[in-house]
Amino acid sequence: GDSVTQMEGPVTLSEEAFLTINCTYTATGYPxxxxxxxxxxxxxxxxxxxxxxxDKGSNKGFEATYRKETTSFHLEKGSVQVSDSAVYxxxxxxGGSNYKLTFGKGTLLTVNP
Amino acid sequence: xxxxxxxxxxxVMGMTNKKSLKCEQHMGHRAMYWYKQKAKKPPELMFVYSxxxxxxxxxxxxxxxxxxxxxxxxxxxxxxxxxxxxxxxLCASSQVLTGTYGYTFGSGTRLTVx
Numbered sequence: 001g002d003s004v005t006q007m008e009g010p011v012t013l014s015e016e017a018f019l020t021i022n023c024t025y026t027a028t029g030y031p032x033x034x035x036x037x038x039x040x041x042x043x044x045x046x047x048x049x050x051x052x053x054x055d056k057g058s059n060k061g062f063e064a065t066y067r068k069e070t071t072s073f074h075l076e077k078g079s080v081q082v083s084d085s086a087v088y089x090x091x092x093x094x095g096g097s098n099y100k101l102t103f104g105k106g107t108l109l110t111v112n113p
Numbered sequence: 114x115x116x117x118x119x120x121x122x123x124x125v126m127g128m129t130n131k132k133s134l135k136c137e138q139h140m141g142h143r144a145m146y147w148y149k150q151k152a153k154k155p156p157e158l159m160f161v162y163s164x165x166x167x168x169x170x171x172x173x174x175x176x177x178x179x180x181x182x183x184x185x186x187x188x189x190x191x192x193x194x195x196x197x198x199x200x201x202x203l204c205a206s207s208q209v210l211t212g213t214y215g216y217t218f219g220s221g222t223r224l225t226v227x
Contacts, residue, residue: 032213034215108153
């Protein structure tokens with residue numbers, strides 16, 4: 001079945017540091033890949049997505065590239081801000097008639113000033 | 114309008130109460146979902162509606178009863194809940210019943226059962 005493995009948190013960084021959150025997946029077919037962000041006390045927001053191999057999703061300075069050969073979709077940001085403190089979820093959908101999103105366990109990021 | 118709106122934001126209810134959660138979207142999406150999220154965990158799918166019909170029930174206890182009165186509204190009726198049902202309840206929608214392009218989530222209702 002489908003599964004997503006993302007790095008265990010929590011991750012604590014200083015402002016302006018470089019961020020990487022690793023995400024690897026197992027899926028049938030050709031999945032779409034997503035990063036969702038959840039700020040404290042809020043719902044999930046779609047941060048970025050990629051629907052085919054070698055696509056790069058980007059938003060708000062965050063980037064992730066769909067790597068089919070390594071089944072990975074790592075999230076990166078060159079310079080984090082305190083306001084980026086949140087939980088980040090990697091997720092996939094294996095396409096076709098599959099309605100389900102399969103989530104990773106989430107990574108808590110804390111950015112200190 | 115690119116939002117999913119959920120009300121109320123917070124709800125405290127006793128184990129004998131009956132309450133309802135409401136979700137609304139005006140993006141023309143024809144698939145709507147209820148998720149439950151416990152603290153420090155990813156969301157878990159509960160129900161899926163497609164074109165106002167219940168498509169999927171992920172073996173959810175009958176004390177949770179979903180309803181889709183029209184294409185823009187989704188309700189979750191709650192009755193005789195247990196303290197372990199305390200969680201963040203998230204509504205989501207998508208254009209059609211496929212996750213290929215992701216969902217739009219609401220901000221959730223934080224439910225506490227006392």
